[in-house]
Amino acid sequence: MKQNFVYFLPELVLIVTILAMVVADFVAGAKSKIYPLLGTIGLVAMMFAACAVSKQPPAHFFSGMVTFDRMALFFKYVFGAAGILGIILSARSPEVEKADQPSYYALTVALVLGMMLLSMSNNLLMVYLALEMVSVLSYILTGSARGVRRSSEASLKYVIYGGVASGIMAYGISLLYGMTGTLNLGEIAVFLKTHAVSRPALFTSIVLMMGGFGYKIASFPFHMWCPDVYEGAPTPFTALLSVGPKAAGFAILIRFFILALTQPSETGQFVSIKAVGWPQMMSGLAIATMTIGNLAALAQKNLKRLLAYSSIAHAGYMLMGFAALNQESLTAILFYLVVYLIMNIGAFLVVILVSNQLGTEDVDGFKGLCHRGSLGMFLSLAMTLFLLSLTGIPPMAGFIGKFYLFGAVVRAGLYGLAIAGVLNSVVSLYYYIRIVKAMFFDQPADHRAIQMPILTQSCTLSLLAILTLYLGLFWDSLAQLAAKSTGLLF
Amino acid sequence: MLFILFDVEVVFLYPWAVLFRDFVGAGWGLFVFIEMLVFLGILTIGLVYVYGRRALHWE
Numbered sequence: 142m143k144q145n146f147v148y149f150l151p152e153l154v155l156i157v158t159i160l161a162m163v164v165a166d167f168v169a170g171a172k173s174k175i176y177p178l179l180g181t182i183g184l185v186a187m188m189f190a191a192c193a194v195s196k197q198p199p200a201h202f203f204s205g206m207v208t209f210d211r212m213a214l215f216f217k218y219v220f221g222a223a224g225i226l227g228i229i230l231s232a233r234s235p236e237v238e239k240a241d242q243p244s245y246y247a248l249t250v251a252l253v254l255g256m257m258l259l260s261m262s263n264n265l266l267m268v269y270l271a272l273e274m275v276s277v278l279s280y281i282l283t284g285s286a287r288g289v290r291r292s293s294e295a296s297l298k299y300v301i302y303g304g305v306a307s308g309i310m311a312y313g314i315s316l317l318y319g320m321t322g323t324l325n326l327g328e329i330a331v332f333l334k335t336h337a338v339s340r341p342a343l344f345t346s347i348v349l350m351m352g353g354f355g356y357k358i359a360s361f362p363f364h365m366w367c368p369d370v371y372e373g374a375p376t377p378f379t380a381l382l383s384v385g386p387k388a389a390g391f392a393i394l395i396r397f398f399i400l401a402l403t404q405p406s407e408t409g410q411f412v413s414i415k416a417v418g419w420p421q422m423m424s425g426l427a428i429a430t431m432t433i434g435n436l437a438a439l440a441q442k443n444l445k446r447l448l449a450y451s452s453i454a455h456a457g458y459m460l461m462g463f464a465a466l467n468q469e470s471l472t473a474i475l476f477y478l479v480v481y482l483i484m485n486i487g488a489f490l491v492v493i494l495v496s497n498q499l500g501t502e503d504v505d506g507f508k509g510l511c512h513r514g515s516l517g518m519f520l521s522l523a524m525t526l527f528l529l530s531l532t533g534i535p536p537m538a539g540f541i542g543k544f545y546l547f548g549a550v551v552r553a554g555l556y557g558l559a560i561a562g563v564l565n566s567v568v569s570l571y572y573y574i575r576i577v578k579a580m581f582f583d584q585p586a587d588h589r590a591i592q593m594p595i596l597t598q599s600c601t602l603s604l605l606a607i608l609t610l611y612l613g614l615f616w617d618s619l620a621q622l623a624a625k626s627t628g629l630l631f
Numbered sequence: 632m633l634f635i636l637f638d639v640e641v642v643f644l645y646p647w648a649v650l651f652r653d654f655v656g657a658g659w660g661l662f663v664f665i666e667m668l669v670f671l672g673i674l675t676i677g678l679v680y681v682y683g684r685r686a687l688h689w690e
Contacts, residue, residue, distance in 0.1 A: 142662065160673065163680050 145202045148209045151190040151217055155254040158183025162247040176246040177232040181225055183250055188221040199630045205325050207261040208396075208630050215475060215626035216260035216392050219482065220385060224253035226486045227381030229601050235497060236375035240285035248285075249381065252278040256385055260392035263400075265314045265324040268393055272310070272353060275386050276303045283374040283382070295373020302366040303356065310353025316346035326400040327631050333414045334404060340417055347402065347419050351426075354397070357390030358456045361429040368437075371449035376496065379445060380489035383452045384482045391459060391474060400629055403466070410553065411466040423464040424558050431457030431565040438572045444492050444502050447572060448485070451531060454569060455481055461562050462546040468627060470549035475623035477542040480530075480612060484539055487527040487605035491520050494594050494602075504576055508583040514590025519599075521580040523606045528573040530609050533566050538612035545620070633681060640674050 146153065162179050169175055191214060199210040227249055231237045237245060255274035262268040280303065284296025318324055320342060321332040333343070356363040371379045402419065403411040413420055434454030441447040459477055462470045492502065499506045511521040530539035543566065550559045593599070612619060647667055654663045681687060 142659070156673075160676055163676055166680065167683055 144200075148194060148197060148200065148202045150194050151187045152254060152257060154187045154190045155183060155250055155257075158186070159247050159250050159254070162243055162250070166243040171242055173242075176243050177228050180228045180246040180250050184221050184224045184228070184253065187253075188218060191217040191221070199628065201263055201630065205327075206264045206267045207258065208263040209261065210630035211626045211628035212392065212396070212475075213257075213261045215622070216388065217257055219388055219479060220253050220256045220260070223381060223385040223388070223482055223486075224249060226482075226601065227377060227385070229597055230380050230486070230490055230493060231375075231377035232597065233595055234375065234377045234493060236286050236289075237377055239287050239289060240375065241287070245282065245285050248278050248282055249378075252282065252381070252385065256389035259389045260396070262393060262396070263326050265318065265326070265329075268397065269307070269311060269314060272357065272393070273307060275357070275389055276307065279303075279382060279386060282378050283370055285378070286375045291373040292375065293373075295370045298373075299366055299370045306353055306356035306363060309349050310356075313346045313349025313352065316342065316349065320346070326397065329401045330404075330414070330631070333402070338415070340415060343415070344417050344419065347417065348422070350397070351419075351422070354390055354394045355426065358387050358394065358460070359453050360426055360456050360460055361433050361453075364430065364433065364453045367453055368441075368446045368449040371452075372443060372445045372502075376445065376489060376493045376502075379448075380486050380493070383448065383485050383489070384478075387452065387456060388478045388482070391463075391478060394463065395471060395474065396629060398463075399471075400631065420464055420466055423460060424555060427457050427460035427464050427558065428561045429457075430454070430460055431562060433457075435565045435568045435572075438569070441572070442503050442505070444496075444504060444507070444576070447504070448488060448492070451569065451572075452485065454565065455485075455531075457565070458543065458546055458562060461558050462549055464558060465549045465553035465555060467549060467553055469545070469552055471627040472620070472624045473542070473545035473549045475626055476545055476616075476620055479619060479623070480538040480542040480609075483605050483608050483612070484527045484530040484537075487523065487602065487609065488531065490598065490602050490605065491524040491527065494520060494598065495591070497594070498591050504579055505586075507576055507579045509585025510580040510591075512585055512588060516591040516593060520591065520602075523602055524580060525577050526606050526609050528576055530613070532570050532573050534570075536610065536613040538609050538616065541613055541616045541620075633686070636677070637674070640671070643670070 158179065161183070162176060165173070165175060165179060194209070195214055197209065199208070201208050228246065231245070231249070252275060255271055255278055259268070259271035259275055262271050280296055280300045283299050284293050286292040317329065320338050321329045323329055323332060352363060359367040371383065374382060398419070399411060402414050402417070404414050405411065431454050434450050434457055438447050438450035438454065441450060459474050462473045462477065495506060495510065496502045511518045526537060530537035533539045533543035547559055547562060550562065644667070647663070651660070651663065654660055
């Protein structure tokens with residue numbers, strides 16, 4: 142019984158942090174500046190606790206509802222880093238100033254808790270609960286900028302879309318439960334391997350559940366909420382939203398499909414149970430997601446919408462990796478999620494810094510950024526690094542990530558998928574380079590120098606830019622970590 | 632909305648109350664009792680927060 146709580150230590154640390162912030166709301170009041178600090182301390186403490194717990198052997202705990210295994214541990218670190226970066230971006234942002242400070246930061250920490258629970262879920266009911274926790278907290282945080290109409294509108298769209306998607310997923314869960322009689326992922330796998338089930342019914346339930354997971358990772362055809370929500374939410378939260386819940390969605394996608402719906406085969410490839418055909422569905426979704434994300438981004442002028450469509454496209458690349466269904470592809474997805482975290486938050490940080498100064502989020506606002514003082518040149522160079530990394534150009538980390546993904550897809554023999562991925566990467570170059578061209582080759586509207594942002598944010602920007610280059614040249618340690626983290630406890 | 636939260640809290644109290652005697656018999660009584668106190672405590676912190684933010688104010 143006590144062992145349950147040993148495994149749960151990182152989450153307990155986060156719970157204590159959230160309660161401390163609620164209490165601090167009484168002690169210090171809503172205008173105090175300590176909330177970002179409390180949140181960061183809590184998240185750092187969580188990562189130390191995760192380190193301390195990492196020596197324990199993998200196990201299911203809390204009656205088989207949650208798992209502690211290598212992949213869950215990896216995602217704890219990823220979500221902790223995403224949460225810390227989200228808080229750093231939010232500190233003293235004028236958009237977040239409009240929100241209720243204590244609840245914004247407490248809910249951000251709660252969002253990290255929800256994402257961690259989602260990546261640990263071993264039971265379909267726990268999956269639903271954790272997915273709802275992440276979703277509802279995202280709805281609230283999207284609409285947290287009070288008095289800003291765009292924010293409330295985005296939140297409402299998100300609520301309606303997410304509610305329908307969750308309902309569809311719940312229906313899929315109920316069908317699967319009806320067929321197998323159990324909610325536990327491991328037991329579902331055992332049941333499906335040993336009993337005959339109706340294959341159309343199984344495929345239907347998979348499609349319906351993909352409604353929920355696909356909504357979370359913003360894949361086709363559940364991507365429509367993405368641009369509006371990213372544009373309307375306060376930009377620091379958009380940065381967190383683009384990496385955190387997406388990574389959590391991929392975590393549960395991997396866990397559910399690999400655990401419940403595959404059987405091992407001799408070649409080391411995962412093969413679908415009873416040859417149901419969902420890997421083919423994944424390939425189709427991947428191609429559609431990549432294509433729609435990239436083609437729609439070509440026409441965007443608002444940088445947040447452009448980055449939203451680009452994040453849809455990146456979900457497509459990762460789904461392409463997932464469709465390959467071998468050990469290398471799981472490693473590639475985990476590696477890509479970390480690299481994507483770094484470059485996407487970096488790009489959003491530059492957007493925040495520029496839009497705070499110039500008041501515009503359009504690509505036009507970036508015109509002539511390199512001429513606006515030494516800080517303008519620094520921002521231009523950093524943004525170029527992040528954009529080229531997003532395209533997948535060496536020697537940036539994004540290239541290594543894409544290399545691993547394409548390598549896994551080719552290893553699985555899905556050549557059509559790989560060709561589609563390559564063509565989409567080429568198309569994406571246009572809308573990323575268009576920003577670089579505006580920054581370096583256009584004349585600015587006026588020649589005011591960009592002011593120095595707060596020290597923490599410029600340090601974070603430098604760190605992210607250095608990491609993008611460093612991981613592009615010395616990626617092996619992260620690759621080894623990702624390879625070790627693909628262990629799922631059956 | 633607040634009613635739902637505290638109503639569900641009571642709903643969670645019922646199975647705990649039904650099984651409490653068996654837990655005491657098995658020697659887990661104190662642990663289970665403190666566990667339920669922690670659960671109630673977290674929700675009480677929420678109640679104090681709501682009270683302090685004037686959400687219970689009728690006007």
